[in-house]
Amino acid sequence: MRRWSELAERVAATTRTSEKVGLIAEHLRPLEPARLVPTVIFLSGRPFARSDQRAVGLGWATIAAVASELAGVDPGAFAQAYDLSSDLGRAVAEVLAHRPAQPDPARCPTVVEVAEAFAAIERASGPAGKAAILGDLLARSDPLSAGYIVKVLTGELRIGLREGLLEAAIAQAFGRPLEEVSWAGMLTGDIGQTALLAREGRLAEARLTLFHPLTFMLASPVEDAGEIIARLGPTVWVEDKYDGIRAQLHRLGREVRLYSRDLHDVSRQFPEIVAGAAELGWDGILDGEILAWRDGRVLPFLALQARLGRKEPPATLRAEVPVVFVAFDLLALGAGEGGRAIEGPGGPRVEPLLRRPLAERRRRLEALDLPLAEEGGVFALSHLVTASSAAELERIFAEARARRNEGLMVKDPASSYSPGRRGLGWLKMKKALATLDCVVVGVEMGHGKRHGVLSDYTFAVRDDATGELLTIGKAYSGLTDAELAEMTRWFEAHTLARHGRYRVVEPTVVVEVAFDVIMRSTRHRSGFALRFPRIVRLRPDKSPAEIDTLASVESLFRGLQQGAEHLVTASARALS
Ligand code: AMP
Numbered sequence: 001m002r003r004w005s006e007l008a009e010r011v012a013a014t015t016r017t018s019e020k021v022g023l024i025a026e027h028l029r030p031l032e033p034a035r036l037v038p039t040v041i042f043l044s045g046r047p048f049a050r051s052d053q054r055a056v057g058l059g060w061a062t063i064a065a066v067a068s069e070l071a072g073v074d075p076g077a078f079a080q081a082y083d084l085s086s087d088l089g090r091a092v093a094e095v096l097a098h099r100p101a102q103p104d105p106a107r108c109p110t111v112v113e114v115a116e117a118f119a120a121i122e123r124a125s126g127p128a129g130k131a132a133i134l135g136d137l138l139a140r141s142d143p144l145s146a147g148y149i150v151k152v153l154t155g156e157l158r159i160g161l162r163e164g165l166l167e168a169a170i171a172q173a174f175g176r177p178l179e180e181v182s183w184a185g186m187l188t189g190d191i192g193q194t195a196l197l198a199r200e201g202r203l204a205e206a207r208l209t210l211f212h213p214l215t216f217m218l219a220s221p222v223e224d225a226g227e228i229i230a231r232l233g234p235t236v237w238v239e240d241k242y243d244g245i246r247a248q249l250h251r252l253g254r255e256v257r258l259y260s261r262d263l264h265d266v267s268r269q270f271p272e273i274v275a276g277a278a279e280l281g282w283d284g285i286l287d288g289e290i291l292a293w294r295d296g297r298v299l300p301f302l303a304l305q306a307r308l309g310r311k312e313p314p315a316t317l318r319a320e321v322p323v324v325f326v327a328f329d330l331l332a333l334g335a336g337e338g339g340r341a342i343e344g345p346g347g348p349r350v351e352p353l354l355r356r357p358l359a360e361r362r363r364r365l366e367a368l369d370l371p372l373a374e375e376g377g378v379f380a381l382s383h384l385v386t387a388s389s390a391a392e393l394e395r396i397f398a399e400a401r402a403r404r405n406e407g408l409m410v411k412d413p414a415s416s417y418s419p420g421r422r423g424l425g426w427l428k429m430k431k432a433l434a435t436l437d438c439v440v441v442g443v444e445m446g447h448g449k450r451h452g453v454l455s456d457y458t459f460a461v462r463d464d465a466t467g468e469l470l471t472i473g474k475a476y477s478g479l480t481d482a483e484l485a486e487m488t489r490w491f492e493a494h495t496l497a498r499h500g501r502y503r504v505v506e507p508t509v510v511v512e513v514a515f516d517v518i519m520r521s522t523r524h525r526s527g528f529a530l531r532f533p534r535i536v537r538l539r540p541d542k543s544p545a546e547i548d549t550l551a552s553v554e555s556l557f558r559g560l561q562q563g564a565e566h567l568v569t570a571s572a573r574a575l576s
Contacts, residue, residue, distance in 0.1 A: 002108050005148040012159035024169035037192035038115035043166055044191045045157035047118040051189025051212035054122045058130050060506035061494055066135045071095040079497030088154055093147030107140045158467030174198040186419050208332055208352045210252045213259035215420030219428040225390035228427055232412045238396050239382040240405040242326055243301045244291035245541050252283045262543045268312050273325050276378030282339030284350050287329035292321045296374055298404045308540055324373045328382035330365040359413040439544045440509045443491045444501050454488040461526055464549040469507055470526035475533040510539040510547055518557045528553055
């Protein structure tokens with residue numbers, strides 16, 4: 001792990017992407033398979049491959065406690081170290097550097113041992129058992145390696161390495177075309193296996209596997225209708241933008257599973273959708289949005305929220321908040337009769353449709369004849385029309401709002417599906433552009449009625465270049481009393497440091513923040529401040545890796561500045 005950590009340091013130290021790629025390629029080339037796989041997975045900034053449903057289940061507070069105990073420092077000293085960098089891994093390295101005696105370098109765990117320890121942490125039940133394994137791992141590691149072990153474990157690597165660069169490094173290391181590496185990575189969802197296939201010249205063998213979720217294609221925000229037509233026109237495809245929970249539905253035989261945006265299996269939360277889809281005849285993958293829905297109409301997001309966070313909804317809740325799966329894309333389909341999978345040497349196979357144009361995917365989606373909600377089924381198809389002018393888009397936008405949807409998703413019918421990318425094939429037009437997804441980094445007790453409740457949130461966006469979290473504002477939470485009480489308990493249990501009233505908390509809670517104007521300001525580390533920020537809602541469906549970036553704040557700032565007075569008023573209207 002020492003060599004891996006030194007590599008990570010060098011990658012972090014250069015901003016030149018070609019140099020990052022070169023450094024990694026050189027490191028990977030001589031590795032034997034057993035080391036190559038965890039080396040690459042860790043470089044992707046996670047303890048397990050993306051398609052792997054395992055999670056270590058170790059909270060930041062436990063990690064901080066383990067490190068403080070090993071270093072023989074009190075939690076206050078650890079909190080101070082954390083404050084300096086707002087980086088848990090760096091804080092761990094910092095406190096461990098002051099251990100009276102450093103461990104024997106010969107005993108530093110290898111990447112293979114670290115991977116085994118991560119698997120053991122996942123298997124251990126309860127924080128004490130997990131902490132013991134982590135403690136043993138960190139005790140044997142030098143400070144630098146210990147810091148990186150924690151960074152990988154918490155998914156906060158922050159060395160300025162996008163997945164695309166890692167794929168480029170794999171391609172360079174083994175002399176394979178980048179496109180083949182990316183395609184294999186996309187299909188398998190496992191960058192470690194992809195590296196192995198690249199090493200052995202077997203990239204063509206990569207297969208899409210059902211029940212291994214693909215990362216979702218994302219949309220880029222656009223300021224106005226004219227720009228949309230200019231970018232994707234002359235004629236664009238326009239769908240309603242539904243305000244629910246994004247989900248990917250996998251189906252094989254009678255087995256159905258639903259995955260959320262963060263690739264977790266959420267099937268048990270929506271048993272009626274699973275049961276409805278089990279009745280169908282085809283095998284494949286749908287992309288769509290789960291919505292609360294009654295009598296052909298969308299229910300407000302708040303209704304759906306009652307069903308989130310519950311492992312299994314009781315029958316009463318299911319009756320109160322019925323749900324529907326609004327399908328808008330078909331990502332894979334069996335090539336057999338009626339869309340059934342074909343038996344291959346490695347098991348049943350479906351055909352990936354990701355590289356086919358949207359127009360073809362939509363046609364095939366419609367041909368599936370999904371049983372619609374109004375016919376007693378659990379499906380709907382996204383509302384789709386075409387538009388050729390800004391005025392037409394504005395009219396469709398107003399109609400979508402009247403259907404209680406959030407805005408529009410504008411898509412290029414010729415575009416392919418690019419998992420995990422905020423491509424230009426999909427543009428989102430929300431008007432309520434003046435919202436940002438931020439992560440809460442600090443909380444404070446409220447005043448008056450809110451006394452005793454941690455109701456004031458300080459939140460941050462991410463610097464895309466360094467991965468660092470940069471504060472952008474502070475707001476009184478607009479959450480319900482019940483949500484506030486629950487979040488207060490959560491923040492109390494996940495406090496990393498205290499400064500008088502202010503608590504530095506584990507940066508994992510994502511909130512959607514609305515505001516009126518963005519201004520340049522030195523008050524916050526991002527260099528921006530928001531006027532009248534308000535927390536619209538919690539975004540449990542988004543991970544801190546998906547929050548808005550400094551670059552999107554900058555482009556929003558420029559957009560709002562370019563005489564876009566009307567946008568500000570429009571967004572205020574859209575939010576009211
Ligand atoms: P945002 O959450 O604001 O970044 O917007 C992107 C999200 O819009 C996607 O992740 C989907 O959950 C959602 N969405 C709603 N309707 C559609 C649609 N018709 N096509 C694609 N995505 C949609």
